[in-house]
Amino acid sequence: MKKFINDVNNVEEEMIEGMVKAYPQYLKRVEGTNVLVRAEKKTNKVALISGGGSGHEPAHAGYVGRGMLDAAVPGPVFTSPTPDQILAGIHEVATEQGVLMVVKNYTGDVMNFEMAEEMAQSEGISVKHVVTNDDVAVKNSSFTVGRRGVAGTVFVHKIAGAKAEAGGSLDEVQTIAQKVIDNVRTMGVAINPCTVPASGKPGFTLDENEMEVGIGIHGEPGTHREGIKPANEIVDIVLDKILADIDYSGTDVAVMVNGSGGTPLMELFVLNNHVQDVLQKKGIHVYRTFVGNYMTSIEMQGFSLSLLRLDDEMKKLLDAPADTPSFKVLG
């Protein structure tokens, strides 16, 4: 295992410290926890919290800031944070308007976030949550029952975050978050695995010419393995599966070509080139495109493609100002 680390048991701690020291204008660490909150607490609005296992950077702490999240609760690499950590996050950012938690659909995350929600509610804090499940690849997987929550989650952060910033009520913020979830679909492919530091070896192996189609963001198996194909054919495989789940024809969409952490932008742009051509041919109008590392799997070489169907309100919220370490919109 070749990595720029010091101690496999201290990677999360040093990473969190490295984030806070990089971005003191955006982030503050809640003492005695791993929770990262906005440097200046925003009151008089619904607070948005997300989180989950580490290893998906910039998710989730990279999206803490004006117009997106109020807190990120990171667990160990690929492991859910505990209910007490999540509760600490809720305590820190809760407002009179309430708290919405954005949870990716993995059994551990859902259980722990729901437990924290109950604990907070028993203290009289108003908390609700939504569960993202945008991955069309498989119905059930190593880490979850139902579809997995993957890169489409970032669109939930952006759009629900803008709604909260604009003064939406807890019900309104939850409704728009759910609307994003209902309209976003994602699928991924990997050509090289990643290594969890504490494990020391790759989470899976692929032959020299093999790719995993439908890969999860923790390296969970997808639909199948096959020989690596030209980029355009890979895009076709992924798009066919997404479009079989939601027919986006005639609609306006946001596109995310998300890198898994070790994939160069060069290849993401080559993939995007064909994505855009196919969508145009199919009469799907692209309103905005995002290409880059948004929801990664440490240094995995892979990508995912997300499509989100947009209405006028969602377009406005997507374009609203955001100022976070890793997602900025000048508005």
Next chain:
Amino acid sequence: MKKFINDVNNVEEEMIEGMVKAYPQYLKRVEGTNVLVRAEKKTNKVALISGGGSGHEPAHAGYVGRGMLDAAVPGPVFTSPTPDQILAGIHEVATEQGVLMVVKNYTGDVMNFEMAEEMAQSEGISVKHVVTNDDVAVKNSSFTVGRRGVAGTVFVHKIAGAKAEAGGSLDEVQTIAQKVIDNVRTMGVAINPCTVPASGKPGFTLDENEMEVGIGIHGEPGTHREGIKPANEIVDIVLDKILADIDYSGTDVAVMVNGSGGTPLMELFVLNNHVQDVLQKKGIHVYRTFVGNYMTSIEMQGFSLSLLRLDDEMKKLLDAPADTPSFKVLG
């Protein structure tokens, strides 16, 4: 070679098309060329042009937009663009206030940009240039005489770009660009190589436990190879070399912890954690920090560290609004 590409001979073309299709609000391709310019030409200001071989994405097209570059001229992977491509860029963005070209110090780039400058000048266009050479690792290298221009170049784009946007004259924009060059130093380390698509095999090889200290952004050799060390010791090696070149004690600096394309953010933050601790101990005040993929080497696993000494004007220009695909400041 495992990559998301279609045809090794068409990677640059598809990448450029993929960029323009991703960001039509920012980028326009000059017909019949590889030159990317702002979607809406900005007049009444000095035009800023940069470029060089592809493979360093998001450099340089990712920095085209308000407050940074007016044009990026990409060559083939790791190969300078030709004088006629550069001249096409000059023709497209030149204004009455003149054109400043930001050139990284590689023999081919300097020769071709200077040739384009002479051609433009012979047509009566006012053109000047600066040459970035921030890499302290080696004095001469495979691709150049003198120090190499690397990630510090992005600070030149940002600060000179803000000066141009604010209405600075050609002399003033050149002066501040040179001031950044005089005050920025960088050094890099790699633990895994990258593969130029057309070559099909890694540009160099490293043993399982080996790292290249002082690596160039094309994989050129650095000062030496040694066994990979804990992240903090690697930071110490790099910082010692930078601080031996410029004594930053008592000054305000901008820090860039730049990923080489295949390095996960997790590791860049672990590195940054120690960078910040050491700088604090040495009495160097960090004004701003940037962590991410700014000047990459395709999918190389490595990083570089840049320090830039700032005065009040440079701070203001660094913080001025910028709106480009890959570098945004809300201001």
